Amino acid sequence: MDTTNGALNRKLRMALIGGGQGAFIGRVHATAAVMDNRAELVAGALSSNPERAKASAPSYDIKEDRAYGSYQELLDTEAALPADKRVDFVSVATPNFTHFEIARAAVEKGFNVVCDKPMTFDYAQALELQEVVESSDVVFAVSHNYTGNPLVRQARQMILSGELGEINAFRSNYMQGWLRTRLETEGQKQSAWRTDPSKSGAAGSFGDIGTHAYNLARYMTGLLPEKVSCHLKIFEEGRRLDDYGHAVIQLENGALGTVTASQISHGRENDLFIEIDGTKGAIQWRQETPNSMTFRQNGKPHQIYFRDPNAPFANELHAASCRIPAGHPEGYLEAFGNVYRSAFDAMVQRAAGETVERRDTVYPNVYDGVEGMYFIQQCVASSEQNGEWLSLKCDAARR
Numbered sequence: 001m002d003t004t005n006g007a008l009n010r011k012l013r014m015a016l017i018g019g020g021q022g023a024f025i026g027r028v029h030a031t032a033a034v035m036d037n038r039a040e041l042v043a044g045a046l047s048s049n050p051e052r053a054k055a056s057a058p059s060y061d062i063k064e065d066r067a068y069g070s071y072q073e074l075l076d077t078e079a080a081l082p083a084d085k086r087v088d089f090v091s092v093a094t095p096n097f098t099h100f101e102i103a104r105a106a107v108e109k110g111f112n113v114v115c116d117k118p119m120t121f122d123y124a125q126a127l128e129l130q131e132v133v134e135s136s137d138v139v140f141a142v143s144h145n146y147t148g149n150p151l152v153r154q155a156r157q158m159i160l161s162g163e164l165g166e167i168n169a170f171r172s173n174y175m176q177g178w179l180r181t182r183l184e185t186e187g188q189k190q191s192a193w194r195t196d197p198s199k200s201g202a203a204g205s206f207g208d209i210g211t212h213a214y215n216l217a218r219y220m221t222g223l224l225p226e227k228v229s230c231h232l233k234i235f236e237e238g239r240r241l242d243d244y245g246h247a248v249i250q251l252e253n254g255a256l257g258t259v260t261a262s263q264i265s266h267g268r269e270n271d272l273f274i275e276i277d278g279t280k281g282a283i284q285w286r287q288e289t290p291n292s293m294t295f296r297q298n299g300k301p302h303q304i305y306f307r308d309p310n311a312p313f314a315n316e317l318h319a320a321s322c323r324i325p326a327g328h329p330e331g332y333l334e335a336f337g338n339v340y341r342s343a344f345d346a347m348v349q350r351a352a353g354e355t356v357e358r359r360d361t362v363y364p365n366v367y368d369g370v371e372g373m374y375f376i377q378q379c380v381a382s383s384e385q386n387g388e389w390l391s392l393k394c395d396a397a398r399r
Contacts, residue, residue, distance in 0.1 A: 005038055005344065007352045012039040012344060013086070015078060015111075017071045017102055018093035020047030020056035022189045025116055026093035029143070030060060032336035033091065033114075036323075038344050042066055043087050045074040048098075071102050079109045089139070089347060092116055095193045096201050100125040103140075107132050112139040112347050114340065118211050118376060119369030121201050126373035127396055133358075133366045139350055141343040142372075144215045144364040146272060148338030150307045150330065151293040153317035153362075155276070155283050156220045164278030166253070171275045172217040173260040174209040175268040179243050182236050197240050202380045204241025206232060209272070210261035210379070211372045214247075215364065216274055217259070218371065223251045225392035230379035235264050247379050249392060290331050317362070339363050367397040 005012065014033050019026015026046065033039045043066040047053040050069030057067030068074040078086045089112035092102050100120040106113050107129075119142050120126045133140045146152060158164060183191040193199040194208055201207050218225075227250050232242035243264045249257040262268065272287035284294045291307040308326035309319040321338050323330065342363035346356045359367055374394040382390045 005348050008348045011037070012088040012347060013043075014039045014041045015043040015045075015074055015087040015090045016041055016060065016093060017045050017074065017090060018047075018095075018116075019044070019060070020049075020052050023047075023093070024190060026091075028333065028336060029091045029093045029114070029116070032145075032333055033340045035333070035337035036341055036344075038341070039089075043074060043078060044068065045071045048094075071105070075105055075109045075111070078111075088112060088351070089114060089343075095199050096207070097121045097199045100129055104129055104132050107136050107138050107140065110136070110138065112343075112350070114141045114143060114343060115369065116143050117215075117364075117369065118201065118207055118372050119366070120373055123370075123373040123377040126370045130366050130370050130396060137350060137356070139343055139346040139356060140358070140366040140369075141339060141361075142364040142366065142369040143336065143339055144212060144219070144368065144372075145332070145336040145339050146212060146216050146287060147219045147364055148321065148335035148342075149285075149287070149290050150309075150314075150318045150321040150338075151285055151290065151305060152216070152220060152335075153321050154305060154315055155285060155293060156222070157315045157317045158283075159220060159276065159278070160222050163280065164276065164283065165280030166255075167221050167223055167251075167276060167278050168255050169277040170217045170221060170223075170255070170257040171260075172213040172257065173271070173273055174213040174262075175260070175265045175271040176205075176209065176263045177265045177268045179205075179236065179239075179263040180266060182239060184239070195239055195241050200241060201376065203232065203245075203376045204234075204239070205243050205261045205263045206230075206245045206247075206379055207241075207376050208261075209263070210245060210247070210259055211375060212272060213259045213261060213274070214249075214375050215368060215372060216272065217257055217276075218368075219364070220274065221276060223253060223255060223257075224398070225257075225375075225394075226250045226252045227389045228375075228378050228382055228392045229387045229389045230382040231387050232380065232383040242383075245379070245383070247382075250389075287332075290335070291329050370394060370397040 230247040232245040309322035
């Protein structure tokens with residue numbers, strides 16, 4: 001019997017919604033969740049097509065009697081099982097337009113939720129989901145997975161403790177090139193729904209990856225935004241959602257930030273990178289080389305922080321987010337696993353009857369999800385008004 005879950009003294013039972021044949025992110029969720037042997041995937045509704053859902057189950061080792069034809073069937077059947085049999089949490093790994101209804105239904109059934117980002121289809125849904133979560137005692141996590149990187153967490157703790165001084169500026173960018181041509185016209189599943197406003201929402205690149213860049217800056221700096229001026233652009237003729245965009249953000253402390261997202265830049269794959277300028281120093285981190293981070297101070301040699309849980313410079317968040325010694329690279333899947341691991345700690349607390357902190361968490365939570373949807377809404381609105389400065393104060397998420 002696994003004992004890593006403390007007082008629970010067993011593995012958490014997982015249900016996966018989405019992730020069927022042809023999907024990408026569902027397999028990532030399934031891999032990340034079981035990485036530390038604290039959870040096991042026991043049930044799934046892997047597609048909106050019942051036949052495909054059941055046909056996909058064997059590849060996840062989900063037994064036939066818990067391979068469901070719909071998420072409604074999964075939630076209803078699992079909720080009716082005895083407490084020692086039913087799933088503990090549901091992972092939502094479906095297209096954007098389905099997140100809200102699935103996540104809300106899971107919360108209302110009392111299941112913990114890990115929801116892919118962006119959290120909902122629009123801001124109104126995000127506010128409603130926040131209210132549903134607040135009226136329950138469930139743990140709700142959003143998979144902004146880059147926050148799980150050890151050096152991102154190192155930087156967060158350095159910044160919040162004042163090592164960089166007052167933060168003056170950040171530049172957060174996510175550059176891809178896979179939609180340089182209209183791949184969505186060729187029957188490619190991922191591009192088809194991501195470029196469809198009825199399925200993806202009001203934004204294209206800014207909703208898909210711009211939200212990651214924005215969330216990363218918010219997570220690392222802790223700075224609260226005040227207003228935004230944004231320009232979104234469709235470069236591929238005939239496409240219905242932005243494939244490039246740039247936002248300037250004014251922070252409440254007077255700092256300035258920029259977020260750039262592109263899916264039409266030749267040769268760029270998943271190039272998420274951020275630079276943060278403080279009065280005492282500056283840092284730079286890149287997702288494609290996640291095991292190193294540059295720290296700069298005028299008049300001094302540049303310092304390279306590297307991922308190492310045993311290094312004297314490794315702070316608490318950094319060390320706790322590593323699994324293996326330095327020199328063995330950790331990356332995307334491990335960071336994703338760290339989001340799950342932090343959420344699991346809270347799920348175990350809940351199962352033990354303890355009070356669970358749901359706002360100030362290491363993992364991205366429902367309030368981060370609400371902020372992300374407000375960011376998308378205001379950026380789209382600003383762009384439609386030729387870059388007009390609009391409020392970015394998300395009061396609902398700050399209560």
